[in-house]
Amino acid sequence: MQEKYNHKEIEKKWQKKWREDNLYKTSDKVKGKDNFYALVEFPYPSGNLHIGHWYAFAVPDIFVRTKRMQGFNVMFPIGFDAFGLPAENAAIKNKINPRDWTYQNIAYMEKQLQSMGNSFDWSRKVVTSDPEYYKWTQWLFLKLYEKGLTYKKKAFVNWCPSCNTVLANEQVKDGRCERCETEVVQKDLEQWFFKITDYAERLLSDLDGLKWPEPIKEAQRNWIGKSEGTEISFQLISSSKQQVASINVFTTRADTLKGATYVVIAPEYEWLQKEILNPKSEITNKSEIQNYTNQTKNKTEIERTNEKKEKTGVEIKGIKAVNPASGEEVSIWVADYVLGNYGTGAIMAVPSHDERDLEFAKKYNLPIKEITPDWSLEKFGKKVTKYKLRDWLLSRQRYWGCPIPVVYDPEGKPHAVPEDKLPWLLPDDIKDFAPKGESPIATSKELKKRVEKTFGKDWQPEYDTMDTFIDSSWYFNRYADPHNDKEFSSKEKMKKWLPVNRYFGGAEHNTMHLLYSRFFHKALFDLGLVNETEPFSERMNRGLILGLDGQKMSKSRGNVVDPDEVVEKVGSDTVKMYLAFIGPYNETGQYPWDLGGVVGIRRFLERIWRMSLELKDKSLEEKKLQALSSQLSASLHRTIKKVTEDIENYKFNTAISTMMILLNELEHISKVSKMPFDTFETFLKLLAPFAPHMAEELWCREDAHLGKSIHLEEWPRFDESKIREENTVIVVQINGKIRAQFEAKIGISEEKARTKSLEMPDIQKWLTGAEIKKVIFVPNKIVNFVV
RNA sequence: GCGCAGGUGGCGAAAUUGGUAGACGCACUACCUUGAGGUGGUAGCGCCGAAAGGCAUGGGAGUUCAAAUCUCCCCUUGCGCACCA
Numbered sequence: 006m007q008e009k010y011n012h013k014e015i016e017k018k019w020q021k022k023w024r025e026d027n028l029y030k031t032s033d034k035v036k037g038k039d040n041f042y043a044l045v046e047f048p049y050p051s052g053n054l055h056i057g058h059w060y061a062f063a064v065p066d067i068f069v070r071t072k073r074m075q076g077f078n079v080m081f082p083i084g085f086d087a088f089g090l091p092a093e094n095a096a097i098k099n100k101i102n103p104r105d106w107t108y109q110n111i112a113y114m115e116k117q118l119q120s121m122g123n124s125f126d127w128s129r130k131v132v133t134s135d136p137e138y139y140k141w142t143q144w145l146f147l148k149l150y151e152k153g154l155t156y157k158k159k160a161f162v163n164w165c166p167s168c169n170t171v172l173a174n175e176q177v178k179d180g181r182c183e184r185c186e187t188e189v190v191q192k193d194l195e196q197w198f199f200k201i202t203d204y205a206e207r208l209l210s211d212l213d214g215l216k217w218p219e220p221i222k223e224a225q226r227n228w229i230g231k232s233e234g235t236e237i238s239f240q241l242i243s244s245s246k247q248q249v250a251s252i253n254v255f256t257t258r259a260d261t262l263k264g265a266t267y268v269v270i271a272p273e274y275e276w277l278q279k280e281i282l283n284p285k286s287e288i289t290n291k292s293e294i295q296n297y298t299n300q301t302k303n304k305t306e307i308e309r310t311n312e313k314k315e316k317t318g319v320e321i322k323g324i325k326a327v328n329p330a331s332g333e334e335v336s337i338w339v340a341d342y343v344l345g346n347y348g349t350g351a352i353m354a355v356p357s358h359d360e361r362d363l364e365f366a367k368k369y370n371l372p373i374k375e376i377t378p379d380w381s382l383e384k385f386g387k388k389v390t391k392y393k394l395r396d397w398l399l400s401r402q403r404y405w406g407c408p409i410p411v412v413y414d415p416e417g418k419p420h421a422v423p424e425d426k427l428p429w430l431l432p433d434d435i436k437d438f439a440p441k442g443e444s445p446i447a448t449s450k451e452l453k454k455r456v457e458k459t460f461g462k463d464w465q466p467e468y469d470t471m472d473t474f475i476d477s478s479w480y481f482n483r484y485a486d487p488h489n490d491k492e493f494s495s496k497e498k499m500k501k502w503l504p505v506n507r508y509f510g511g512a513e514h515n516t517m518h519l520l521y522s523r524f525f526h527k528a529l530f531d532l533g534l535v536n537e538t539e540p541f542s543e544r545m546n547r548g549l550i551l552g553l554d555g556q557k558m559s560k561s562r563g564n565v566v567d568p569d570e571v572v573e574k575v576g577s578d579t580v581k582m583y584l585a586f587i588g589p590y591n592e593t594g595q596y597p598w599d600l601g602g603v604v605g606i607r608r609f610l611e612r613i614w615r616m617s618l619e620l621k622d623k624s625l626e627e628k629k630l631q632a633l634s635s636q637l638s639a640s641l642h643r644t645i646k647k648v649t650e651d652i653e654n655y656k657f658n659t660a661i662s663t664m665m666i667l668l669n670e671l672e673h674i675s676k677v678s679k680m681p682f683d684t685f686e687t688f689l690k691l692l693a694p695f696a697p698h699m700a701e702e703l704w705c706r707e708d709a710h711l712g713k714s715i716h717l718e719e720w721p722r723f724d725e726s727k728i729r730e731e732n733t734v735i736v737v738q739i740n741g742k743i744r745a746q747f748e749a750k751i752g753i754s755e756e757k758a759r760t761k762s763l764e765m766p767d768i769q770k771w772l773t774g775a776e777i778k779k780v781i782f783v784p785n786k787i788v789n790f791v792v
Numbered sequence: 793g794c795g796c797a798g799g800u801g802g803c804g805a806a807a808u809u810g811g812u813a814g815a816c817g818c819a820c821u822a823c824c825u826u827g828a829g830g831u832g833g834u835a836g837c838g839c840c841g842a843a844a845g846g847c848a849u850g851g852g853a854g855u856u857c858a859a860a861u862c863u864c865c866c867c868u869u870g871c872g873c874a875c876c877a
Contacts, residue, residue: 220871223796227873234877256877269877309875316875342875352877360793361875393876515872586817587804593797593871601818602804604830609817615832659806662816669816736812741858743812781857787811791857 010614012576016698020122028714029124031080033485033501041077042502043069044481044541046510046518047084047131050110051091054117056558056566056584056598060550063581064590064657065509066123070694071652073124074720080502081124082484084131085111088139088473090168090184092405093445096438103405103438107134117569122577122697124716129487133407133476138483140428141493142476143410145525147421148532150411154200155399157419161273161345162398164192169440170402171196173472174395175228175517180307188305197409197469199397201524205229206390207538208523216543218591224515230393235259236349237386239268239326241337243287249324250276252337255348258358259386264376265353266366268326269318269338272298273345277321289323294339301341309341316342316365328353329385340365348391397521399472404431404438404445406470412456415463426459431470444468477518478525481505481540493534500536508541511549512593519544545655548594550584555597566598578696579607585657585695609665610699613692616671617703620685638727640670641684645723648691657695664691687721737762738789739771755782762788 023029034040045062048054062083069081092103099106111132118125131138149155163172167187171194176183201208209229212222234257241250252268270277280286281295288294297319301309308314318340325334342361343352356366356373366373400409410422410429422429432449439445446452447468456466479493486498510518519541526540551557552564559565572580583606587596644667651660667688686704693700693715704715730751735758737745745767749758759780762768772790781789 218797220796224872227795230873230876232876254877258877314875340875342877344876347876354877359877361877364875391876393873512871589805595870596804599804599818603818605817658804659816662806665816734812738812738858741811741856746812779857781811783811783858787858789811789857 008618010611010699012578012698013573015702016120016122016577019698019701020119023122023124023714023716024119026714027128028716029081029126030128031078031126033498035078038076038078040501041072041079042505042507043072043079043081044484044505044508045081045083046508046514047086047477047480048114049089049091050085050087050107050114052110052113054114054121054568056550056568059121059568059580060547060584061509061511062118062123063121063577064547064585065507066121066581066697067585067657067694068507068509068652068655070124070697070716071649071720074690074693074716074718076719080129080484081126082129082131082487083118083123083125083127084129084480084484085114085133086473086477086480087111087132087134088406088470088476090403090405093403093438093440096405104134104433107405120569120572120577121581124697129484131480131483131487133473133480134405136428136430137490139407139431139476141483142407142471142479143422143427143429144424144493145479145529146471146475147410147424148534149199149528150421152528152532154203154528155197156200157195157197159193159195160198161191162194162196163189164194165189168403169442171398171400173398173474175397175474175520176472180305188307190305191302193302196398197400197411199399199524201397201521202392202394204524204527205231205392205394207527208394208520211523211527211539215539215541217541218544218546220593221512221515221519221544221546225520228394228516228520231390232257232392233388233390234348235386236389237262237329237353239329239353241324241326242334243324247287249287250280252276252326252351253349254351254353255389255391256353258355258378260378261355261358261376262328262330262353262385264355264357264374264378265328265330265335266333266356266372266374267336267338267354268351269340269343269354269362269365270321270351271343271345272301272339272341274339274350277339287323288321290319290321294319294321297339304341316340316361316368318342318365318369320369336371338365338369346395347393397472397524399475400469401472402442402444402468403440403470404435406473407431407476408446409467409469409471411467412460413465413467414460417465419467420460444470446470474518474521475525478521479529481508481522482529482535496534496536503535504537504540504542506543508544510544510546512546515546545591546593547590548588548592548596550587551595551597553598553600571603575603575607576610576698578699579603579610582606582610582661582695586661588658589656590658591655606661609661609668610696612668612672613688613699613703616668616675616685617706619675620682634674635727635731637670637674637684639730640667641687642723642725642727645687645691645721646725646728649720649723652694661695664688664695689715690718690721693718733785735762735785736787737765737768738787739768740791741789744768744771751785753785755780755784755788758782758788762790 045065048058069079073079087107092107095106096103146155163177165172165182165187167185168182172182177189180189181187182189209231212225234255236253236255239252240248241252243249280288281291318338321337321339324337326337328335354362356363357375408429408431411419412422413419432446432452434449434451435445437445452466456464482494482499485502486494489495522540526535527538529535530538554564556562556564583603586606588594644663647663648660689700689704701715704710732748733751734746735749736743745765747761775792777790777792779791
């Protein structure tokens, strides 16, 4: 009986061997090799590897293994983005410590990841919740603090009532919490921010030089939202024509100034807030305005921005604004269709040129003045540039995160925790993790004691932790130097690896992780801590694997595919290869998981297995007897070329189909003559990145290869001259329609091809009685008669 | 509303970048093979048609000897932004 392809045994065996041999451990420099940094987004330790992780990690491994065989010193690191809310939720539910929950999950997921057989360098593993890691997160926070890029301010911030924490703008999608989809409300709170807005222009303009897919760049451009416009000052006057104040409005259409028939300010507008409290104010309807602004505050983001919502507003009575162009006195309104945090928080309303202003003007019977734009406006206002991007709100009222290394003196003034006190540890003496609107850390006695002991009596800790996106904004730097206890990562080592050559990830990070990391890297560059201004030179976004029903996999739908189960049945090589075969990897398409497709790949591998067994029974001399026919040689070199190029371009699907075609051909040949051994060897090398366990097994069975891993072999090279074939098929068309075809030698002359075509009965049939007006000849391809 | 990316058999998809549309795989059909099977093999498989042939890449127009590919208009799906002045 023939030996069966026992994936379980083989995969286990080689995973162990590779680990023991440190096969994928990467040195910082190997003589004669260029460094190459391939990165996948490190996972959150949710406790279970799902099929999405396989798609995210196993498929890029094909690329990585190929690069390694092509002679690069490739770093392919892995770690865990370990801080985050799910740990706390699990802790509340199961009454265990978030730390224990997280580290148990990490241990389990590491095992699962091992079963993938990826060529990860585990020696560089980072875990963001390790004090050795978050020490440096805190250190970087302090560097940004010193530089003035971290600041605390009171502001209207997004608050998720379910997660009981504030959120950054990027983490609010359609007015809902990105994590739990609860409607976000606004709260007036004092919070820590990063001044990402200082980098708006650089974040925007540096996009041009990046080798990133256009949709990501476009998403970031939209998010940064640059617009050039003008700020124009309107004088405010009382009923007695006294000038009381002025309002700056922002407009991109300063040329329509003459048509501005009223002015609108946002409810949050600072001057208005003060004026309401000012007893000497000229405003005569203060309580009405107060009511209106209070109403606005209580609205959720969704209510306030609902498209269908009718615009509302209140006129500010007792004062008027003066249109600087026309000199006319116009009314002033407060309305929530004007946003407090964009532009100046005030606009000039031009109903004749703006739909929103028109809608408002109609509702409140405000004048609509037709005007001719395009007049010179130099004397009014000054040119300004505005961005939609907001500063990055970084504090979170949660436990399981990196502590903000700040303490408050008895006057409440913040002070940085000095460097020598880092890591500023997350307190351990918390019993209740249930969210109460304040970080659970506030209940820690240890932390209070620690602060008083270290800094003095009545000093207070900062209880908030950092947004976990900070942990992931610099982890790729740490991989270059993961065990350094003197620096977050040495500049010298980072120089060897960064910027990341290829970054594989998902589209959900377009305006979050990718933007944050770019900001961080630029800030670190300005601090002289990194060598370049952009962290990732080439990025690609993969698609999504759907459930069997074509829907997004989710527990509630019950359509989740468990990779462990499938791997058990068909093996890691099959699962990996199937995921690579499902479609082009660099398109954000959606692919339903299909058991039939898995079967197809498994069959392919079984056929390779059988072929190798046939080969095994023969002596080396016998195997090599077969001289390659020029046709097979052409096929082989064409396959090498195609597979090599496809992998470079993430087209793993067509790379695999090309290998299938070659195998079909090899099977055919092996039936009628002896097995072409060299060809099969080369074929195995091409297979190695896709099915690393099987390729290794079959490779090492040959005595000649004893003790030498196929993954250390050199990637096959193709010879362009061997790809050229002797014969080609010439298609004969009449008026562009195919009527016949014939085989001919490559390089056949137009004259010969034409003569040959005209001799064919199928062509004569169509040409009798017709006059040939023109003949188009495409060398080696087409003869087209136009009649 | 603005922007980006798509739309090709029953399904996932290919197409040398303007030159034989549907490679490869799945599913399906027929036959052969093993004692049997969810095994292995051979052949077929876009649609209409008995055939000759005709029609087909979301729809419509155009450029061209030749269009999935280029141009214009429309429909549609997904994603991003969005009362951003």
